[in-house]
Amino acid sequence: MVFVTGGTGLVGSFLLRALRARGVAVRALHRGPVPAGAAPGVEWLAGDLLDTDLLRAALTPDVTHVFHCAGLVSYAPQDVNLLQQINVEGTAAVVDACLDRPGIRLAHVSSVAALGGPGPPSAAAGGPRAVTEAATWDLGAAHPAYAASKYLGELEVWRGAAEGLSTVIVNPSVVLGPGDWHRSSTRLLRYAHEQHRFYTQGLLNFVDVRDVAAQLLALALDQPTVRDQRFILSAGALPLAEFFRQAAAALGRRPPTVAVPDWAAEAIWRFEHVRAVLTGARPLITRDTARAGRRPVEYVSTRVQHTTGLAFRPLADTIAWCAAALANPAATA
Numbered sequence: 001m002v003f004v005t006g007g008t009g010l011v012g013s014f015l016l017r018a019l020r021a022r023g024v025a026v027r028a029l030h031r032g033p034v035p036a037g038a039a040p041g042v043e044w045l046a047g048d049l050l051d052t053d054l055l056r057a058a059l060t061p062d063v064t065h066v067f068h069c070a071g072l073v074s075y076a077p078q079d080v081n082l083l084q085q086i087n088v089e090g091t092a093a094v095v096d097a098c099l100d101r102p103g104i105r106l107a108h109v110s111s112v113a114a115l116g117g118p119g120p121p122s123a124a125a126g127g128p129r130a131v132t133e134a135a136t137w138d139l140g141a142a143h144p145a146y147a148a149s150k151y152l153g154e155l156e157v158w159r160g161a162a163e164g165l166s167t168v169i170v171n172p173s174v175v176l177g178p179g180d181w182h183r184s185s186t187r188l189l190r191y192a193h194e195q196h197r198f199y200t201q202g203l204l205n206f207v208d209v210r211d212v213a214a215q216l217l218a219l220a221l222d223q224p225t226v227r228d229q230r231f232i233l234s235a236g237a238l239p240l241a242e243f244f245r246q247a248a249a250a251l252g253r254r255p256p257t258v259a260v261p262d263w264a265a266e267a268i269w270r271f272e273h274v275r276a277v278l279t280g281a282r283p284l285i286t287r288d289t290a291r292a293g294r295r296p297v298e299y300v301s302t303r304v305q306h307t308t309g310l311a312f313r314p315l316a317d318t319i320a321w322c323a324a325a326l327a328n329p330a331a332t333a
Contacts, residue, residue, distance in 0.1 A: 001062040004028040005049060005094060006070030007042065008035060010179035010186070011109055011172070011212055015067055016042055018213040024221075027058060029070065049090035055097040059104065065220055068094045068108045071153075073146060077276065080145045087149035088156065095160035105166040105227075107220035108157045109212075112173045112205065112232060112299050113147035128203055128237060128296035133171070133230050133303055154230070161228040168219045168226060170212070173234035173299050176318050177209030178325035189322055192247035192255065199244055199256040200265055203296045205237045208318040211310070218308040231304040235312035237297075246316065250323035 002019055006012035007028030016039035019026050027043040034044055047054040049070050059066070072079065072086040091108065098104045116137035137151050154169060161167045179186040212233055219226060241259065248255035275281060305311065 001025045001027060001060065002065045002067065003058055003063050004067045004069060005090075006068070006109075007044070008032060008038070009069060009071075010175055010177050010209055011216075012067075012069035013038065013179070014177065014209045014213040015069060015216060018210075018217055022217070022221075025062075027063070029055075029058065049086060050093055052093050052097065055093055056100055059097050059101045061101075063101065063104060066094065066098055066104055066106045067216060067220065068106065071109065071111075071150070073111075075144060075146055077145075077273070083145050083149040084152075087146075088152045091153035092156040092159075095156050095165065098165055099160055099163055102164075105220060105224070106157065106160065106168075107216055108154070108167065108169045109216070110154050110157075110169050110171050110230070111147075111150045112171045112234065113144070114150035114154050115171060115232075115299075116151070128298040130300050131232070131297055132300045133232055158228075166224075166227045168228075169230040170216060170219065170304075171230055171232045171299075172207050172212050173205035173232075173237075174207070175209050175212055176206050176315075176322060178322045179209075186322075186326075188243070189247055189251070189326065192244050193251050193253055193326075195248070195254045196256050198258045198260050199241055200260050201262075202240050203237050203298070204240050204243050205234045205297070205299045206243070206315055206318070207233050207235045208313045208321075211235065211312050214310055215304055215308055218310055219304070223307065226307060231307065232299050232301045233304060233312075234299040234301045235318075236315065237299070238315065243315070246319050247323070250319045251326075 002024050004012055004016060004019070004026060007016050008030045012028070013035070016026060016028060020039045020041050026041070027045055029045050029047060029049065031046070031048060045054070045058055068091065070086070070090060072083055074083060095106065098106050112131070114137075115131055115135040143151070157167050157169055174185045176185055215231070215233055219231060245255045301312065
């Protein structure tokens, strides 16, 4: 039996399908309604990640693996406390529940945001800086609240490892898949579909959600001797303008063509911050999203490919699949 948190999220939903395709018995935690197209044969458990009694009850003696996929991705100032509760306290609760069941193996879905700063520049002059699993977190630097929450969540997993828990951490870049049109990275596809004129300049690192699920299974189930390590999951990087061009073409839409200069992005996020404070509305752009990608970084996934032998899908294949699946939900199978 395998226990999965965040089973209705983008990564969790595809992980459930992959597990069931292997014939693995699965119990999954969820808060909202279970989607009609969810993986069949899953034992669903309604509850909150912070309900420690529920977590301990979910980890029955037959549970051998826990996949912690639940998490909040947000750069909105209103969500600072919620990020702490879900990404840090929720992870701590999962780790504690696992420690109460000796022999369980925990696979934790983190983020490249938790890796800290970039390493040395790439060989190409002026190219992006490379980030590997050896990156260290700069305690003296300013970090987005989301990144800090994922870093602190990882510390909870390392605490569990220090107490004897078998762990593995994956750090995906931007996960692409046909999820909720209004949530997570699928909003990038919605932006292309809505034919906006403007885009911010920067570099996007991406990975297909199907590859995230496959690498998770390979690391957690197929490589039991691999433990207490982190693995970057990223298929590559490309300018955001090129991503929108490819996405718009696949969706049959017109791509954004006007690059927003840095000074304009700085002015817009400040205006949005004031509007959010005065009205209580969520800002359309924040300081962190305005500055994201401004310092080119490329996340290197050599370690995981050497460990599992699994390659990543190219962006063109992922975008074509997402466009078809969003037009026809049955195409996600």
